[in-house]
Amino acid sequence: MTSPLVIAVPKELAPGEQRVATVPEVVRNLIKSGCEVRVEHDAGAGSYYPDTMFAAAGAKIVSERAGLLDGARIVLRVQPPTVTDIDQLAEGTIVIGFMNAANNLEAIKRMRDRKITAFSLELVPRISRAQSMDALSSQATAGGYVAVILGAQNCPKFLPMLTTAAGTIRPSTVLVLGAGIAGLMAIATAKRLGALVEAYDVRRAAGEQVRSLGAKFLELEINAEGQGGYARELTAEEKVKEQEMVSAAVARADIVITTAAIPGRKAPVLITKETVAKMQPGAVIIDMAAETGGNCELTQAGKTVREHGVMIIGPQNLPARVPFHASQMYAKNLLSFLSLLIDKNGALVTGFTDEILTASLLVHAGTVRHQPTLDLLEGSKV
Numbered sequence: 001m002t003s004p005l006v007i008a009v010p011k012e013l014a015p016g017e018q019r020v021a022t023v024p025e026v027v028r029n030l031i032k033s034g035c036e037v038r039v040e041h042d043a044g045a046g047s048y049y050p051d052t053m054f055a056a057a058g059a060k061i062v063s064e065r066a067g068l069l070d071g072a073r074i075v076l077r078v079q080p081p082t083v084t085d086i087d088q089l090a091e092g093t094i095v096i097g098f099m100n101a102a103n104n105l106e107a108i109k110r111m112r113d114r115k116i117t118a119f120s121l122e123l124v125p126r127i128s129r130a131q132s133m134d135a136l137s138s139q140a141t142a143g144g145y146v147a148v149i150l151g152a153q154n155c156p157k158f159l160p161m162l163t164t165a166a167g168t169i170r171p172s173t174v175l176v177l178g179a180g181i182a183g184l185m186a187i188a189t190a191k192r193l194g195a196l197v198e199a200y201d202v203r204r205a206a207g208e209q210v211r212s213l214g215a216k217f218l219e220l221e222i223n224a225e226g227q228g229g230y231a232r233e234l235t236a237e238e239k240v241k242e243q244e245m246v247s248a249a250v251a252r253a254d255i256v257i258t259t260a261a262i263p264g265r266k267a268p269v270l271i272t273k274e275t276v277a278k279m280q281p282g283a284v285i286i287d288m289a290a291e292t293g294g295n296c297e298l299t300q301a302g303k304t305v306r307e308h309g310v311m312i313i314g315p316q317n318l319p320a321r322v323p324f325h326a327s328q329m330y331a332k333n334l335l336s337f338l339s340l341l342i343d344k345n346g347a348l349v350t351g352f353t354d355e356i357l358t359a360s361l362l363v364h365a366g367t368v369r370h371q372p373t374l375d376l377l378e379g380s381k382v
């Protein structure tokens with residue numbers, strides 16, 4: 001009898017990371033397909049999946065990193081591995097998770113030199129067959145939800161309309177800039193809390209989705225739908241028109257959630273400091289693009305800035321604030337991805353010929369397979 005394929009799940013050590021790459025329900029599935037699953041002691045503590053639940057699902061709980069990784073063929077992670085993490089892996093180990101390649105060139109180079117195989121979930125193509133593996137979408141959904149909760153918590157007003165003996169309260173206005181995955185979840189959440197919701201996106205196709213959630217779509221004479229359903233960067237003239245329109249909408253909002261992003265580029269600035277000065281006192285901006293430069297000129301990643309009575313929050317890693325469900329969704333994305341890598345007999349497939357595997361393969365057998373990352377490596381001194 002051949003020994004089972006070993007899948008290891010380390011505890012995430014990045015500051016503030018509460019998620020875990022697998023959950024007990026997924027462990028059960030992997031074991032059913034013939035794998036051995038090892039989970040590092042307390043890996044699920046931050047997301048409320050205690051060791052006892054993993055053990056009941058059939059996982060082996062391992063206290064030492066070395067014991068966890070010894071003989072492991074596949075390592076499942078949430079955050080990219082650090083150089084120290086990589087140095088603990090045996091040659092040929094497959095690591096699957098977010099890789100944030102552009103900002104982790106040193107780790108990419110180390111994986112290349114140590115002949116590690118890395119699949120980057122950011123590179124999973126957005127085709128219908130890959131929807132169940134789309135961790136960018138599942139985590140953006142979690143982030144969009146948390147952004148609204150954070151906004152509501154910091155807003156000095158009620159969100160819903162209230163008719164009480166102490167008078168009638170007008171509903172608050174929530175403005176969502178960027179109606180992609182995170183933005184649509186933010187719109188739905190703000191609607192459920194009873195706010196008046198307005199939204200804007202440079203892709204005109206987003207209008208129908210916004211309206212179907214019961215929110216008002218702000219129209220502008222621009223349609224910047226680019227490649228693969230993503231937005232393209234606006235021209236200088238378009239940017240001026242956009243800022244004028246956005247500025248008026250921002251000035252009437254109580255909470256602004258910004259999510260605008262262009263793949264591979266710095267986030268577009270939609271809210272200037274002059275626009276912030278026109279906002280109502282007590283208004284709150286949750287800038288979900290904080291980590292890629294911010295949609296508001298005043299945003300500082302990981303900080304809360306107060307200007308003109310407006311609170312500008314630049315949160316980092318919002319999905320980690322709903323770690324239970326964010327981990328559950330992420331773990332299911334990974335399970336679906338693994339179905340391409342593991343055959344019916346519980347063995348690793350030979351060759352990564354499936355289109356989804358080919359597209360998401362970042363490093364393999366001593367070479368970087370993703371051209372934009374290769375270009376960055378060549379241009380850097382790493």
Ligand SMILES: NC(=O)c1ccc[n+]([C@@H]2O[C@H](COP(=O)([O-])OP(=O)(O)OC[C@H]3O[C@@H](n4cnc5c(N)ncnc54)[C@H](O)[C@@H]3O)[C@@H](O)[C@H]2O)c1
Binds near residue numbers: 134177179182
């Ligand atoms: N499997 C699939 O088919 C699949 C899966 C996920 C997403 N998608 C599509 O991908 C697209 C975007 O997804 P995302 O949420 O990951 O995008 P994203 O995170 O790259 O960007 C967020 C939003 O910001 C918008 N934006 C960019 N520049 C802007 C600007 N200057 N002003 C206002 N808004 C701006 C984008 O249009 C996008 O809607 C959508 O069309 C979505 O339906 C498809």
